[in-house]
Amino acid sequence: MARTPILYDADCRFCRSSLALILAWDRRHAFRPVAIQSDEGAALLPGRTEAERLASAHLAPAGAAPLSGGAAAGPVLRELPGGAALAALADRLPGATERGYGWVAANRGPLSRLVPRAVSKRADALVRERA
Numbered sequence: 766m767a768r769t770p771i772l773y774d775a776d777c778r779f780c781r782s783s784l785a786l787i788l789a790w791d792r793r794h795a796f797r798p799v800a801i802q803s804d805e806g807a808a809l810l811p812g813r814t815e816a817e818r819l820a821s822a823h824l825a826p827a828g829a830a831p832l833s834g835g836a837a838a839g840p841v842l843r844e845l846p847g848g849a850a851l852a853a854l855a856d857r858l859p860g861a862t863e864r865g866y867g868w869v870a871a872n873r874g875p876l877s878r879l880v881p882r883a884v885s886k887r888a889d890a891l892v893r894e895r896a
Contacts, residue, residue: 768797770809771841772823772831773892775800778877778885780822785888787841788895795844798892799825821870834870835863 771787774780784798799806801818809825810818821834824841832840836859842852855862869876880888 767827769795769827769844770799770805770825771796771837772799772801772806772809772818772825774819774822774873775802777873778880779873780877781892782880782885782888784822785891787845788891790845790848792846793844794895796841796895798896821866835859835866838862838866 771784773784788796788798799809801810801823802815806818807815810823810831822837824832824837826832826840835855838855839852839862842848842855
């Protein structure tokens with residue numbers, strides 16, 4: 766089964782830890798983490814500057830345009846066990862989903878400082894394992 770690339774900021778502790786939560790929930794291994802800063806990350810987001818790529822997380826489904834920020838929430842949640850209700854909510858309230866995602870993205874530096882190093886180390890190990 767082909768795994769859908771999910772792109773994340775490899776330099777952001779909060780981003781890596783959040784991704785690890787998704788990967789832990791993803792028991793079917795539907796997603797494959799790809800660092801935005803990698804060559805593959807750039808190739809999956811053609812025509813975007815590095816700053817545009819790093820502005821949010823992205824989902825790069827095969828045969829479809831990449832989804833960024835809050836727009837990726839519904840499709841990601843739909844793939845996770847028990848995530849259908851949350852996906853429906855994200856799809857029903859796209860403005861609120863995008864605003865919520867935007868707040869998190871704008872505050873990921875301060876949020877990163879709240880992630881304990883031990884949690885970050887476990888998250889990094891899971892992201893490496895699934896890459």
